[in-house]
Amino acid sequence: MKQLISFLLLGVLLACEDPVQVKLDKGATLLVVDAFINNTATTQRIRLSFSSPFFSDQKNTPVLNAQVLIRNEKTGAVVPFIMQTQGEYTYTPDATQPFGDLNALYSLEITHNSNLYKAQAVLRRSAGIDSVNFEVIPPSFSQPTLTTKRYACRLWAKDSTGLLNDYYWIKTRRNDTLFQDVSDINLSIDGTNGEVPLAFGPPNAFTPPSVFLAFKTYYPKDRCHVEIHSISKDCYLFLLQARNQISNGGLFAQTPENVRTNIITPKTTNLKAVGWFNMAAVTTSSIQIP
C-alpha cells in the first residue's frame, strides 16, 4: 500500500527519482551461500561467492575449492556437491530422489580453508495444485485499443489441511523464462483455501496472511508454468526481508537492515557467511495458451 501511495505521489505530484553518485566505503568480504535445494529430479545447485563492494560492476567472485555436502540426518545419507562451473556446486539426482524425504532434517556442510560452515533445513510439504487456467484480459482495463488478445492465468491450488502453517514461494515462468522481478518473489502463508486469484491490483498487497499471485500478461502460444516451493517460516521471513531490501525507496522506505541468514559461521574464522539454505518440496502445473 505504501508503495502504491508513493507511486501515486510520483504520478500526481512533483516527486522524481534520479540516479546520483554516492561514495561508499569498501565493506568487509562475506561468504555468500545460495543453497535453495528442491526435491525434483533436476540438477541441484549451490552457489558460493564472495560479496563485492556495493558499486562493483562485476559479478561476485566465485568461491573455489570448497567441499560441499548435504546430509540427511534421519538416514545418514550424504550427497556431495561437486564444483562444475565457477563457484557453482551441483548434484544431479538419479531416480532414487535423495531429497524426497518429507519432514527429514537435512544439514548443509561447507568446508572452506579448513573452516566448517553449517546450516540445517527441514523438507516441508508443498501445496497441491489442481490446475492453471487462463482467461482473456478485457480490453477496457488499461489499454483499451489492443489488437492482440492478451491473457491472464489463474492458479487453482489447495493448501494442505492440518494445523501446521505452510509457507510457500510461488514461482512463475512464461515459456522457459522465470519471472525474476522483485515483485515476483510471491510468498504465501497457507495460500488460500481453494482458488488463488490472479491479481490486477497491487501484487502481494497483503502478505501475510493471504496472497495474490502477480501473474503477468500472456499472449497466444505462450506457456504458463507455475511451481509452488515449500519453504520454512524463517526462509519466508528471509525472503520477505530480501524483497524489502532489494527495492526500498520512496516516501515510506523502511530503515535498511541486513538480511538474516541461517548459515552458522565457525568461531575459527573471520570470514562471515551470509545467505540461506532451504529444502523445498515442489508441486508444478502448466498450461499452453492456444
Place this chain on the structure above:
Amino acid sequence: MIRILTLTLLLFNFFLEAQVLCRGKITDFETGEPLIGALISIRERSLGVTTDAEGRYLLKLEAGNYTLQVQYLGYASINVPMQIKKNTLQNFALVPVLNELDEVLIQDQNPARQLKSTEMSVAKLDIKQINKIPALLGEVDIVRALQLLPGISTMGEGASGLNVRGGNSDQNLILLDDAPVYNSSHLFGFFSIFNPDAVKDVKLYKGGIPAAYGGRASSLIDVRMKESSAKRPTVNGGIGTVFSRISIEMPLIKDKAGILIALRRSYLDALVKPFVPEQNPLKNTTFYFYDLTAKAHWMINPKNTITLSSYIGRDVFGASIFSFDWGNKTLSLRWNHVFNSKWVWRTTAFYSDYNYLLQFGRNSDDQSFKWNSLITNYSLKSEVSYLKNDSSILRMGVQSMFYDFLPYDAIGNFGSNTVSYLADSKYGFEHAAFISKEHAFSGHFKTECGLRVTLFQYIGKGTAYTFRDTLPNTTRPLDSETRYAVGEIIKQYIIPEPRLSLNYIRNDRQSLKFSYNRMSQFVQLINNTASSSPLDIYTLASRNLKPLISDQVALGYFHNFRDQTLETSLEVYYKYFQNQVDYIDNADLFINPTIENQLILGLGRAYGIEYYIKKNRGDWQGWVSYTLSRTERLMRGISNDNWFLSRYDRTHMLNVNSSYDFNKRLSASATFVFYSGVPATFPNAKIEIQNYIIPYNTDNLRNNYRITPYHRLDLGLTYHFKKNEYRRYKQHIVISAYNAYNRRNAFSIFFQAKESNPQQTEAIRFSVVGSIVPAITYNFSF
C-alpha cells in the same frame, strides 16, 4: 531560607491595603474578537499585564489616577487616562492598522514582556506573521511556518509532522482549541489541517512546558481558533492553485455571541487530470481533501462564557480499484466562569477521533478487501487560576482522558472465501492532577514551579501478552496470554512530572532563563518508515510497551537591542529519553495482534544550541535562526549496541526569513533554508542470492551516512488592491515561487540494481519536490 523569604513576601503582599482591581477585555474594534496576549501597562508605574486566552486582563493597583496603555501587534496603541478609585471594569477595543505601516507593530508579542516572562523555548506565531512567509503552492500553512524556527525540523517535503529538538513527530501534543489532533496533515504532509482563516495564533513550547499540559514527550503545539466577529458578518476567502477556501463570521447576539465557519476543498486531482495520459490507470484518480473548522462563542453574562469549537476534515484518495480516506474530527466545549476578580474557573470537555478506511474492490466484487482503524478520545479538564496579586498566580486543575483505540478491523473477500481480522480494541485512562505557581520575587527574579502527576491505566477488555527473552533485535516468542474483563486494570503507571522555570531579569533588555521539565507519553505512533503514513496507528502503553519519559534542561540568554526592535536569544538544551521505541529487523507491524514483540525499547538523547535574531519593526523585517544539534539513540541489538544517530538528526539548521514592504500595497518576502542531510543507512556490499542482488552493510551500523544537504529558496510577492473607501471589499493577490532555484533536494537515497543491467547497482535520489513550484492565490474579504 528562600522558603521563609517567599512566605514573608507572600504575607506582606496579602496584607497590603487599599488595593483596587481593574479588569476587562481587549477586543478587535472591527470584528469584536478577543485579543490574546495584548499588553496593558500603567505608565505611571512599571507595571504591565497581558491578556489571557479570552482576551481578559486583571490589574491590581492602589487607588489613584493612572494612564493605561494598551498595545497589540497590528493594532493602534491607545493611552487612556483613568481614575481608579474602586474595583473597575474597563473593556478596550483596538483598531487594526494593517496598511498604515508607520504605526504597525509586527511582532509576535511585546518583546519586553517576552523577556520578562518565565517562558522560554517558546515560539509564538501570529497568523499575520505566517501570512507573510512565501508558501508552497501559495497556501499559507502554520506547520510549515513553524519549521522556520530554531530547533524544529522535518524529514522533508511530504513528511508529516515536526521533529522538535530531536523528538519523533508523535511526541508533539497538538491541540486545536484543547482537543488533541492525531494526524495534523493533509495530502501526506504537504499541508496541515489548520485552516489559516480560522486560526488566531499558534504557540509552540519546545521546553518549559506548563504543568497544565502533558501526555507527549517533546513539545506542545497549542493552536487557538479565531473567535467569530461580534459586530457584523464578514466573509474571507481565497482561490488558490491547490485549494480554495471560504470563511464566514457572523454575530448571533450583538456583542455577546457569534460564529465562525471556515471551509476548504482541494482540487489538485482535477487540475492534474488533463496532464495524465488517457491510458494511464491513474487517469481517474481522485485525490482531494476538505475540512470544516467552526467556532461559536456566547458570553452569557460578564462572568460566564461558553465556546464550542469543532473541526472535521478528510482526505480522500482513490481510483477505480481502490479507495482510501482518512481524517480527524474534534469537538471541544469550554466554559469559563469568573467567580470574582481573583478566581477564574475553566472547564473543557472534548472529543477527538482519527480514523481511516482502506478498500480494494467493492463488496459486490468477486474479490475485495476492506480495512479500517479508529482512535477515539474523550476528556474532561477543569482548572482554576488564582490571581493573588500582580506578582503571584496559582493554577491548578485535574484532567481525565479516555482512549479507545481500534488498531484494525479488516475483512477480505477472496472469491468464496471470506477472511476477517479484527483486533481487540485497546482502552486506557489517563488521569492527571497539576499545580503550578508563578511568582515574581522582585523586579529581577521570577519563578514558575509546577508539578503534574499522571496516572495511566491500561484497562480491559483486553489481552496481556508475556514474551520470552531472546536475542536482541529478534521477535520475542509468545510465552502466555492473559485475558482481562471489561474495566479490569491490565497495567498502570504513576509518573510525577516536575516542571520548573527560572528567570533572572537583568534589565529591560537582558534576561537569563533556566527550565527543567519531565514529560511522559502513553500513546505512541507505530511506524518504521521514513515518513509516517495515514495508515500508521497509535498504540497505548502496556505491560511490554512502557511509557516514554523525557527529561529536559535548557538555559537561555535573551537580549533585546535598539529599543526592543531587535530580539535575540541563545538557548542550549539537553534532553534524555527513556523507553524510546525502535523496531526489530523485519518488524511485522501490519495486522499483528502481538505487535509489542516487534518493538525495542531503548534510550535517546538530544542536545544543541539554538540562536535566533529577529527584527520586528520597520519596512524590512525578518529573522534568522540557527541550530547546531545532535540526536542519538541507543538500542540493544542495533548498530552493535552503540549510540547511533537518530534519523531526525540535523547537525546544522539555518533559516532566514525576511519581508520588505515597498509601500502600503506591495510587499515581497523570501525564505532561505539550509539543513544538513539526514542520516541514513547505506550498504557497502552486495550479495547475490537466487540471482537477486541484495544490499548489505558489513559493519552492521545504523545511520552510517548522511544524505546530501537540503537547501531551498522561496520567494513571494503580495499586492493589495486599492481599497474602495466606501466599500468593505478588500482583495489581495499572492504570487510565489517555492524552491526558486529549482533544486532537487533528496528526501532519501536508496539503492537498487539497474534495470538495464541487474548486475550493476546504483544509488537513487528520491525527491518529493523536484522542481520549482510557482503558484498564484487570490484572496478576498468583505
